[in-house]
Amino acid sequence: MKEHTEVTIYDIAKKLNLATSTISRGLKDHHSISKKTIDKIKKTAAEMGYRPNNLAASLRSKKTKTIGVLVPTITQPFLSSLISGIEVTANKAGYNVVIMQSHDSYLEEVSLTKSLYSNRVSGVICSLAMETVDTNHFNLFIDANIPLVFVDRVPNSFNTFRVVIDNFESGYIATKHLISQGCKRIAHITAGSEYSIYNERKKGYLEALKEFNLPIEEELIIKVGGITYEEAEKASYKLLSLENRPDGIFAPGDILGVSAIQCAKKMRIKVPEELSVIGFNNDPISYIIDPNLSTITHPASKMGQTSAEIILKNLKPNKKKYEIKEMTFLKTEVLARESSDKKRLLNVNSSLKI
Template sequence: MKQNSEVTIYDIAKKLNLATSTISRGLKGHHTISKKTIERIKKAAVEMGYRPNNLAASLRGNKMKTIGVLLPTVTQPFLSSLISGIEITAQKAGYTVLIMQSHDSYKEEINLTQSLYDNRVSGVICSLAMETKDTSHFKKFIDNDTPLVFVDRVPKDFDTFHVVIDNFSAGYKATKHLISQGCKRIAHITAGFKFSIYYERKEGYLKALKEHNLPIEEELVVKVNAISYEEAEKACRRLMSLENPPDGIFAPGDILGVSAIQVAKKLGIKVPEQLAVIGFNNDPISYIIDPNLSTISHPASKMGRTSAEIILKNIKQSSKKDEIMKQITYLNTEVLIRESSKRS
């Protein structure tokens, strides 16, 4: 048996074979829990030596004022801008920001969510790791009435706040732009699992091809293990070594688009005359590379501000909801046409 101070609602839930949300509400005498179940829960709590965490309660009352931010990395320009938007908004409201990196590891993400929970943060903003399929490790925040916002990389089956762009539409627009420039054989680099943001961008790419009766060939869609220059370089060399290479590439990340341009240069392929390229995010590198990289704008800072505003609003309301509803906020994107895809 744990020491009294270490007994949690998870221990009680395990003992009684009940959901942690039921235990939490039962301890508070919530009207949605039957009197019989409330008595059972409170009896077990006394027997096990459970004591409410007053620190957590005070944090929910806005006394510590810390927002936890869990991201795949902080080195990508998009995520750096996202953090900036979060911090500016949080600091204006008197909150500090605790930033953690999963490095796209599912196992590390689980460990870090527990760390954020143990640190009694007032709210959590998360962009999922590339490896993540199951998101049950985030349920503890909902059970503890801690506001939770998923941003950019979000789960499909978790009812909470989401701040996203329409990745399907963005992938469609990027591909349609290449088609408008005369591309007939368009390749795509993809990543992640089904229903990830990269899957949705690929689906938009496929829709644009179908609408214009262009070939959809397995060899033109290459999956990478990470959104990195090295992975993209291997993918692009593979594409350009095909017997019938592509005349356009939609890369769902600017670093991937930059790699495509540089591989083309090394192989003596002219961009955009022989190979038109469009990226995604509008990172600083997109307008430094020669030729400048066409891209899809991704409102990173605004996504950060919006996520923080949702957290702050729900901390202030501090209302215990009987039912958590999924609320999705969509932000706009646009095609930024530059030299890498603009044909005369």
């Protein structure tokens, strides 16, 4: 079998009897080359099976046209939508995306940042691992003037861009919604460190209780080791087994809310008559579960798009090292569904009686 040889610009130049520099500029639609010559070069290149050598180009420029994305996992619907928003925006601008998962491990995150740096990515978008508190490993990118954007799970203070929702406000409006439905003993499932988005949601929950003069009881606040169904199931069972059990649960993730609903069903506790539940993210599972889970919207795709746009904006040629960055806040809102909307249930029951 004849070995395939890669066609180069030298081969095209030889065939057309033109300088290699002319071929190179023609393939890039350079204004110094006539349209007729450009068309001839591109037609010949296509006929000969020429493929641009992006690797060689990246080695010369010391950068690839690649944006590195580092997230805890790709299995969560929220993060999948986030990545999709990044990819669509980056691809339109001619950039590829490489995705890496930290699996919520600090050590893996440190290792992967080094890998992205070694692979000469043009920019980095990161959502921090659950374990991460120290973010010094990201200074690699700052020192090399590689644009860096933190998204969703972000450090409290870092000299770079951050794209987030207001987690405090979101936790507040979720709890306020349960209060508006008549809940008096509202439990909360939380996770992560004191620096995490879940802690901010917890602060919002506490603020709403204070504002409406409801008691803050430690037995109603349970911290789980991870945002998983199994962790939430244990927490929900503990809460619903209390002698004076809660009449509302704010779960800062839809999988946690779904687990609370199913746990209540197993214990023959009616939702929302005896227990109202609200989740977070508006994942597909929230409207598949019966009763449908009330939730807080989380503009995942828009967050990804915004993060990618910031990277692309900061990849302009000869751009000087950027200065202090702004934090971009995107809006959330309550989606009231069957799991908490007691007023809707009353209306339905009233209609049935008529």
